[in-house]
Amino acid sequence: MSEWVEVFLNGPGVIVITNAMENSAVVDEATAIFDAVIEEQRTTNAGGGDHFAKPGANDRIWNAAEKHCIASPDNFARYFGNVAIGLVSRAWLGDSYQVTAQVNRVNPDGAAQMAHRDYHLGFMTAERLQQFPTHVHRLSPVLTLQGAIAHCDMPVESGPTLFLPYSQAYLEGYVTCAREEFQDWFQKHHVQLPLNKGDAVFFNPALMHAAGPNVSKDIYRMANLLQVSSAFGRAIESVDRTRMSQLLYPVLLDAQEQNSMSAAEISSAIAACAEGYPFPTNLDNDPPVGGLAPKSQAALMHELLEKRVSAEDFNAALDEQASRKRP
Amino acid sequence: MDQQSIAAERCKRTWMKADSGDFEAFKAQVAQTAREEDWPNASAVERNVLIYDGDNVRDMARCPSAASN
Ligand SMILES: [Fe+2]
Numbered sequence: 001m002s003e004w005v006e007v008f009l010n011g012p013g014v015i016v017i018t019n020a021m022e023n024s025a026v027v028d029e030a031t032a033i034f035d036a037v038i039e040e041q042r043t044t045n046a047g048g049g050d051h052f053a054k055p056g057a058n059d060r061i062w063n064a065a066e067k068h069c070i071a072s073p074d075n076f077a078r079y080f081g082n083v084a085i086g087l088v089s090r091a092w093l094g095d096s097y098q099v100t101a102q103v104n105r106v107n108p109d110g111a112a113q114m115a116h117r118d119y120h121l122g123f124m125t126a127e128r129l130q131q132f133p134t135h136v137h138r139l140s141p142v143l144t145l146q147g148a149i150a151h152c153d154m155p156v157e158s159g160p161t162l163f164l165p166y167s168q169a170y171l172e173g174y175v176t177c178a179r180e181e182f183q184d185w186f187q188k189h190h191v192q193l194p195l196n197k198g199d200a201v202f203f204n205p206a207l208m209h210a211a212g213p214n215v216s217k218d219i220y221r222m223a224n225l226l227q228v229s230s231a232f233g234r235a236i237e238s239v240d241r242t243r244m245s246q247l248l249y250p251v252l253l254d255a256q257e258q259n260s261m262s263a264a265e266i267s268s269a270i271a272a273c274a275e276g277y278p279f280p281t282n283l284d285n286d287p288p289v290g291g292l293a294p295k296s297q298a299a300l301m302h303e304l305l306e307k308r309v310s311a312e313d314f315n316a317a318l319d320e321q322a323s324r325k326r327p
Numbered sequence: 328m329d330q331q332s333i334a335a336e337r338c339k340r341t342w343m344k345a346d347s348g349d350f351e352a353f354k355a356q357v358a359q360t361a362r363e364e365d366w367p368n369a370s371a372v373e374r375n376v377l378i379y380d381g382d383n384v385r386d387m388a389r390c391p392s393a394a395s396n
Contacts, residue, residue, distance in 0.1 A: 001368070001387065003366060003367070003368050003369075007366065007377055011361065011365075011366070011377070012361045012375050012376060012377055014376050014377070015369075015376070015377045015378070015379055016376055016377070016378045016379065017379045017380075017381050017384055018370075018378060018379070018380055018381050019380070019381035019382065020381045020384070021381075022381065022385070083384075083385055083388035083389070084381060084384045084385060084388065086388065087384060087387065087388045126345050127345075129343065130342065130343055130344065130345065133341045133342055134340065134341055134342065134343055135341070137343065163376065164357055165357065165359075165361070165374075165375035165376065166356055166357045166358075166359045166375070167353075167356065167357050169356060170348070170352070170353050170356045170357070171348075172343060172347045172348030172349075172353075173348070173353075174343075175343050175344075175345065175347050175348060176347070176348035176350075176353065179348075181350050182350070182353065185353070185354065185357070189357065191374040191375055191376060192374075193373055193374065193376055198381075199381075264388060264389070
């Protein structure tokens with residue numbers, strides 16, 4: 001989809017895919033899983049703080065991808081076995097991308113965020129930004145694709161994300177973003193679209209954006225924020241992908257057997273779960289053979305799935321590979 | 328250009344300062360308007376945001392030649 005490459009690069013910088021989640025029961029089941037995680041975090045006081053928001057206004061689930069997969073590998077498979085997510089991630093980042101997810105539920109009275117850019121350089125102070133040369137400012141947006149899946153209908157009063165289209169292509173944007181005249185311009189000229197449950201938004205992480213204020217009486221605005229990383233970047237979260245892969249494999253094996261997921265859907269699910277890139281590795285134990293890269297975790301999963309290897313044998317192969325890659 | 332000004336120009340190009348960036352250039356950048364004809368796969372353009380229909384996207388994903396367009 002070269003159209004999307006240009007949208008993100010020099011075009012408006014943001015797209016909505018309506019009905020990106022074809023099966024709304026899958027979204028509802030995931031919502032119930034996330035609600036339960038939030039409830040548990042509240043009772044145990046886990047979860048910690050948040051950037052860009054005051055405490056209490058919202059509930060966060062960090063590393064929602066792993067928590068989702070642990071709570072229900074089956075729902076994870078149907079949720080991320082989504083060719084739309086695969087297509088847009090591949091368009092912007094190329095192969096071997098890596099998915100992390102963070103759930104954000106903004107509750108009634110939740111305030112708007114300050115307009116910002118996202119990870120990597122978007123999370124730095126003006127001071128820190130000056131320690132990276134200009135070509136790295138150009139590089140940062142290419143390392144991530146930002147996305148969000150709407151878990152409920154989001155009328156404007158519930159505060160769906162505010163965007164300033166075309167702002168991602170402004171080279172000095174990381175250093176100027178917090179400056180008063182740029183913030184004022186964002187306040188006056190941002191756009192905001194209502195979303196329906198199951199819609200997805202994807203945008204260049206350098207686009208100026210902010211969660212809107214939730215002025216509704218009773219809408220708990222839940223979105224699953226996807227942060228998709230380039231194979232060549234460092235993802236924002238550490239995720240136990242070996243554990244996730246072990247949980248997901250039997251589900252995919254069964255789906256393949258029953259023909260309940262297409263090959264492309266299985267591929268998208270694997271990409272959201274397994275480590276997609278073979279490096280970093282331990283070259284003593286896991287050397288490139290004949291100049292070719294060693295196998296990635298995702299490649300191993302594809303290969304053994306194709307051979308219909310049992311979950312038990314897959315687990316053994318996965319552990320063996322993980323131990324070879326350890327320093 | 329003498330050696331000193333070459334070095335100064337080069338430094339300006341390769342490093343940002345806290346006051347880098349021109350507000351007028353920023354306003355011109357974000358004043359653009361998306362035209363539907365430039366984005367043939369989009370089903371609509373709403374307030375400069377491109378809207379794609381999920382069913383079309385799934386069709387494109389199924390058809391490799393469309394996906395590479
Ligand atoms: Fe953000």
